[in-house]
Amino acid sequence: MKQPPFRLNDIAAIVALSAAGMAAAADAPASAPLADVVVISGSRVEHGSFDLAAAIDVLDAARIRDGQLRVNASESLSAVPGLVAQNRQNYAQDLQISSRGFGARSAFGVRGVRLIADGIPATMPDGQGQAATFNLDMADRIEVLRGPFSAIYGNHSGGTVQLFTRDGQGRPSVEGSVIGGSNSTRKVDVNAQGEANGIGYVIDTSRFETDGYRAHSAATRDQGFAKLTLAPTSTSKLTLTASALSQDDTQDPLGVTWATYQRDPRAGETDATDTQTPKRIITDRYNTRKSIDHKQVGAAFEQRLGDDRVRAMVYGGNRQVIQYQAFSKFVQTPASQSGGVVDFERDFYGADINWLSVRSMAGGKLSTTIGVDYGRSSDQRQGYENFVGNQFGLQGKLRRDESNTVSSFDPYVQSEWQGGDWVLTAGLRHSRMKVSVDDRFVSNGNDSGGVSYRHTTPMLGALVKISPTINVYASAARGFETPTLNELFYSGAGAGFNFGLKPATSTHVEAGVKAYIGSNTRINGALFHVKTSDELVVDVSGGGRTSYRNASETLRKGAEVSLDSNFGAGFSARLALTALNATYQQGFGNVAAGSHLPGVPKANLFGELAWKSRNDGFGAALETIASSKVYAEDANADIAAPGYAILNARFQAKQALGGWRLKQFVRLNNLSDRRHVGSVIVGDANKRFYEAAPQRNWLAGVSAQYVF
Known part of the structure; x- marks a missing residue:
């Protein structure tokens, strides 16, 4: 049965209900007061979020891990205003994350939003990132920064999502968990943590499997993570991390047309051009799939020198990907016949070195960070035809062979002065990115060449403490986004790299208020205005290839509100x-x-009403997630994905028996069994824009931890 689209009036009703509940809570017996959260994002030093002139939210370990599958960051990021984090039900293409609209048109992975894990970029030098590399099982918190302050992180920083994993502490413990649910979803995780002889350690390994909600969307993901923390001296700290992610033959369900979505949201798209096998499912014909093998290591050293601090971080890794796409070879022009199989191996490494100086000045404290950030990735990339003989989905003839190198070099300085009721911040970053291509398959023309981009990003912010419970602030910055490597691959004519693309530049302005209402309610509000020139948009899309162009000016303006209450x-x-x-x-x-x-x-909206027993032995919560309609292409001519609102429920229990710590949870998602589009593929040439989200589904899990 066709369901009515979700309207803004529905959001208003939900907000009114939530506000009424919170108002009633003012008369309820007082509970534990809300404490300010210490953050690192934005200021690069430990800082109370209440006194930071920026829109920043923190997701704690309980929100990330309790009652969740802990596979997709979208599970918890949906609770952050200004951020849209969609699970595309496609583990071959990763999440779709956007911050105030930046990154919304990414066809795969994350672009426009910078991802960082334990100080190590999960975003490559060209601006493309992979949220799948986040280890959520060992997460301690996620800091989400939006607005002008994000610009201090450089290229593709329309927002910043930074994951921090836990340090090994206290008595050794071993924990195992098992989770199962709809669509044959299952996950097993085993971890150990503790501290011995001054060395903290964390070790985690997990396997996730699912048949998928949509047709041809099965996936298996293996993850491993290890972390060591030690103190070489009483004033220093060394952190070592290593992580791995492996996905073998992850099925790619692609998107579907509106007609197919209406017929069956779980169905795959048929191939009307297949005259030999009419209406054959495209994913079956080409066996669209992707295999990923990602490994990385990192080391961070911090030395305190009184109030000053020196920090150095280095990292390196390797990423191997082979992808079978939904076409055999590109036939529009002979010069662009690069084939339907992508095969590349990437080596990447980088470093970030900075010095924090703390001095007294003008009756206040001046904290200045000076540093340099360097990153480099090198790809050995091949392309093959996606057929052998009369059979598709097999690696055929070589059609592409090249090396792609991307490097970035960014010196930066950031200062903060705190005195009296004022906090003043200024930052400056100069980014340089270089792309070079060495084409070894020259029978279709030599595409070797290169391009470089550079941009200086200034940022200013001011916060004034109106009272002990009310702060107001304003900030402004200039940001930029270079074309990613994948956006440079093809020109509008279909041949050769598009080295003529320019970076998009933007001016961000934000004003906000942060306030405590009593001791147990906090509200943050922000108004923002972002004007962008040379926005990158789809130019030509067809035959499995998409080229981009610089378009006109865009404007993003809006408001965010978040409220927490005990x-x-x-x-x-x-x-x-x-x-x-x-x-x-x-x-x-x-x-x-x-x-x-x-x-x-x-x-878009997230709302939650939660309860836990006095001894924290039992808990329950109701969640609502809502979104207005979403257009799928620039002209807004095709059918927009309708708005929706869904309701989720979760229940959890905990017990302590001697050295054992036991947990159980049950989660019910989309209680009303609503059919809705969870995400869209922007600008798809075949109008296969729509990616359906699951209707009613469930998860249940148990875990047991033993503390020695």
């Missing part, structure tokens, strides 16, 4: 609401001025 009797609530109007200010091609940016909802 009631009496064990109740708590969280509300995160975003309103965003993202439009093209100038027309181009068939796109009229005023058209909405695709992939960006005008409003």
Whole structure:
């Protein structure tokens, strides 16, 4: 049965209900007061989030791990305003994450938003990142920074998502967990942690398997993680990390047309051009799939010199990918016949070295960080035809053979002065990115060449303490986004690299307020305005290849509100609401001025009402996630993915028996069994825009930890 689209009036109703509940809570018996959260993102030093002139939210370990599958960061990121994190139900293409509209058009992986894990970039030098490398089983917290302060992290920093894993501490412990659910979803995780002779250690390994909600979406993911922390001296700390992710033959379900989605949201798309086997499923014909093998190591050393500090971080890794796409070879022009199989191996490494100086100045404290950030990736990339003889889905003739190298070099300085009721911040970063291509398959033309980009990013912020419980702030910055390597691969004519693409530049302005209402309710609000020039958009898409162009100016303006409250009797609530109007200010091609940016909802909401018993032995929560409609292409001519609102419930229990710590949970998602589009593939040439989200589904898990 067709369901009515979700409307903004529905969001208003949910907000009103949440606000009413929180108002009633003011009369409830007081519970534990809300404490300020210490963050590192934005200021690069330990800082109370209440006194930071930026929009920043922190997801703690309980929100990330308790009652969750701990496979996709979207499980917890949905609780952050300004951020849209979609599980595409496609483990071959990773999550779709955008911050205030930046990154919404990414066809795979994450672009426009910088990802960092334990100080190590999960975003490559070109701006493309992979959230799948995050180890959520060992997460301690995730800090999500939006707005002008993100620009201090350089290229592709429309927002910053930074994961911090736990340090090994205290008595040794071993823990195992088993989770199962709908669509034959299952996960097993084993970890150990502790501290011995001053050395903290964390070791984790897991296997995740699913048949997938959509047709041809089965996946198996193996992850491993290890972390050592030690103190060579009383004033220093050394942290060593290693991680691995392996996905073998992860099925790629692709997107579907609106007609197919309406017929069956779980169905695959048929191939109308296949005259030999009419209406054959495209994914079956080509066996679309992707294998990933990602390994990396890192080391961070910190030396305190009184109030000053020197920090050095180095990392390196290897990533191997082979992907079978939904076409055999590109036949529009002979010069671009690079084939339907992508095979590359990437070596990457980098370093970040900085010095923090703390001095007294003008009756206050001046903290200045000076540093340099370097990254480099080198790909050995081949392309093959996706058929042998009359059989598709097999690696055929070589059609592409090249080396791609991307490097970035970014010196930066950031200062913060705190005195009286004022906190003043200024930062400057100069980014340089170079791309070089060495083409070894020259029978179709020599595409060797290179391009370099550079940009200076200034940032300013000011916060004033109106009272002990109210802070107001304003900030501004200039940001930029270079084309990623994949966006440079093809020109509009279909042949050769598109070295003529320019980076998009943006001006960010934000004003906000942070306030405590009583001792157990905190509210953060922000208004923002972002103007971007040379926005990158789809130019030509067809035959499995997409080229890009620089378009006109765009404008993003909106508001964010988040509210956290602890009631009496064990109740708590969280509300995160975003309103965003993202439009093209100038027309181009068939796109009229005023058209909405695709992939960006005008409003989205997360609401939660939770309860836990006095001894924390039992807990339950209701969650609502809502979004307005989303356009799938620049002209807004095709059917937009309708808005929706879903309701989730979770229940959990804990017990302590001697040295054992036991946990159980049950999660029920989409209680009303609502059919909805969870994400869209922006600008798909075949109009296969839509990726359905699961209807009613469940998860259940148990874990047992033994503390020695």
